[in-house]
Amino acid sequence: MNHAQLTALGRALRLLGEHGEALGSDTPDAKLHEVKADVRRALELLEESVTAAKPTTRCPEHPNGPVDKGAPDLCLLCETRRRAARRDEFNGPAPNPQQPTEHPVQSRYGVRGDRPQPQQRWLPELWNGQSWQLCGTPRRDRREAELFIAAQRRAPRAAMAYRLVHEFTDYEVLRVWGTPVRVDIEPMGNL
């Protein structure tokens, strides 16, 4: 129900209440006809509001939003938000990529904070007459991908059309074993 519908329906229902208050044995037929018209009007408004927005989720915030069958309230938007919150809980505060950490952890695999989070890439694609196909290396930088496509378009045997696809990869912690407590690394310590 949108705001305009809510306002109109509220007004119509309150009017019915007033009719009820004013009703008496001396109420003339003309008044009853007026009441009948107002009841009909309120019913129409109610039907509009109900059929226009049958909720798809049980979420009060996004009743008609996309559905996630696995979510307790069926709301994909809120479930995505909850998932991100759970992930932050597991990972601790997000590392600031601009500032190197005081004690860089040496690991042949690196730490997750070393990688862009979430990871995104830009894929140059060309139209081959039948479908879109990748026409160059996926780039980490959008500007670079656009320059690449611009160069491709100027080439002698350029394709009919090009497009830039944004690939977005998110990470999700599935399960944690043990308790990750932040420990200070001793200056001479060996990991």
Ligand SMILES: [Zn+2]
């Ligand atoms: Zn929601």
